[in-house]
Amino acid sequence: MKTFNKKVFNVTYSVFAICSCLAFGKLCSYFAPILPSSLYGLITFTLTLHFRLFDADKIKSTVVWCIKHMAVCFVPAGVGIVNHLELVRQFGLAIVSITFVTTFILLTLVGLIYQRYAVSEE
Numbered sequence: 001m002k003t004f005n006k007k008v009f010n011v012t013y014s015v016f017a018i019c020s021c022l023a024f025g026k027l028c029s030y031f032a033p034i035l036p037s038s039l040y041g042l043i044t045f046t047l048t049l050h051f052r053l054f055d056a057d058k059i060k061s062t063v064v065w066c067i068k069h070m071a072v073c074f075v076p077a078g079v080g081i082v083n084h085l086e087l088v089r090q091f092g093l094a095i096v097s098i099t100f101v102t103t104f105i106l107l108t109l110v111g112l113i114y115q116r117y118a119v120s121e122e
Contacts, residue, residue, distance in 0.1 A: 007061070014062035017054040021045040 025041025048054045081088055088095070 010058045011062055013055070014059045017048070017059055018045065021048060 021044040022038065022041040024044050025037040025039070028040040028044075029035065029037035045054075049056050049059070
């Protein structure tokens with residue numbers, strides 16, 4: 001029974017941590033609509049874990065469970081692809097090409113910006 005109470009506490013703690021960061025992200029997005037609120041929430045969640053405002057050990061099991069079951073979120077995308085299979089057949093090469101080219105451009109730009117603005121550790 002003690003283990004069950006600990007798991008319930010950890011899940012409650014995790015849900016509170018994630019929801020409070022998402023709520024703060026919504027607030028940030030309202031006042032500074034530069035980024036999506038979910039991205040603000042993710043940044044806030046990362047910072048709270050980094051600065052140990054939330055205990056990562058208590059959150060870990062819930063996050064691992066969410067990642068393990070993340071495929072459920074992608075089922076609608078798979079169904080959409082199957083429903084529009086003819087479009088994928090017709091434009092599949094273009095979709096794949098655009099995906100690779102834009103990914104390459106994005107990674108290159110991020111790398112160049114990081115190299116330019118990163119503080120050297122020397």
